[in-house]
Amino acid sequence: MKSIQAATYPVHFEEKAYNELASIIKNRAYSSIFILVDENTFEHCYPRFMQLLQTDKPIEIIQIDAGEIYKNMETCIGVWNAMTELGADRRSLLITLGGGVITDLGGFVASTFKRGIEFINIPTTLLSMVDASVGGKTGVDLGVLKNQIGVFANPEMIVIDPEYLHTVTPREIRSGTAEIIKYGMTHDIRLFNEIKDNPNLNIVDLIHRSIEIKNEVVLEDPKEKSIRKVLNWGHTIGHGVESYFLDSETKENLTHGEAIAIGMVCEAYLSSKVLNFPEEYIHEIKSAIITIYGKTTIEESDVDDIIGLMKHDKKNVGGEINFVLLENYENFKIDCKVPNDLIKESLQFYNS
CATH class of the missing domain: 1.20.1090.10 (Dehydroquinate synthase-like - alpha domain)
Incomplete structure (x- = not known):
């Protein structure tokens, strides 16, 4: 599938996407890489991703609970604290590996941590591939009110790998x-x-x-x-x-x-x-x-x-x-x- 150019970032597909990801990680000289997952994507998607990730940079995994009910400020605070304790700085990269909750929340976490660090979206559900990860909207829910807190912030790139769809339910x-x-x-x-x-x-x-x-x-x-x-x-x-x-x-x-x-x-x-x-x-x-x-x-x-x-x-x-x-x-x-x-x-x- 042909790459799509958004305003400030590309959307790459399949094998080419991983080659471009390796290139950006090498050329940007990130100090460290953080991967945000939930328990489902850690079990079902992270192994494939690590096989295809080409880097020798230090990597830290941050795992949150799966589900819309955890798309809130409390979860963000937990991620910010984890990144701080693990030594994240302004040259760190956050990779979101998951569905709409992960890409929405992860983009918000990245765009506000130390006033903004770079992030890359790797959506693993159909919803996040065709909607949530694209377009620069990030945010979390306020109680049951959808996406009330957030900012517009673009990722550095988006990786679309349809193989991850084999890990989700009908x-x-x-x-x-x-x-x-x-x-x-x-x-x-x-x-x-x-x-x-x-x-x-x-x-x-x-x-x-x-x-x-x-x-x-x-x-x-x-x-x-x-x-x-x-x-x-x-x-x-x-x-x-x-x-x-x-x-x-x-x-x-x-x-x-x-x-x-x-x-x-x-x-x-x-x-x-x-x-x-x-x-x-x-x-x-x-x-x-x-x-x-x-x-x-x-x-x-x-x-x-x-x-x-x-x-x-x-x-x-x-x-x-x-x-x-x-x-x-x-x-x-x-x-x-x-x-x-x-x-x-x-x-x-x-x-x-």
């Missing part, structure tokens, strides 16, 4: 697929069509195009002042649902992609009501999403709390919830206002 692959579906609906409908029409599709074939789309958007609007908001299609309601289920003592946590998939169904409904998005497409989206992800029950008593959590979405201004909505596939509008009654209707539509 559920995690489906979670990442939601982000590819998002790119399909907003930018290249072929992606969505291939996913919904080919149950045995090799999803690796869609990774490069997905990163290409995200990179094009980020190059145009790196700080999410305007057009980059389109990357939040499905995320306004989706994040509300994800946070609510994360905080609930009676509901099973959803993966990020499962929640975003629900969000896309709901926001397709909103699109039909606000922008006349074709009704046939709403039902097409709902059918495809439920086929891929199954059905999650959202009780009527859940809805007000979900909407309450949506009010903390980072796109909001002056307390008003802002949506990305579709006029048609590949034709979107940002900063759309939607009344609460219609949001409730959209969640009922998903549930019906």
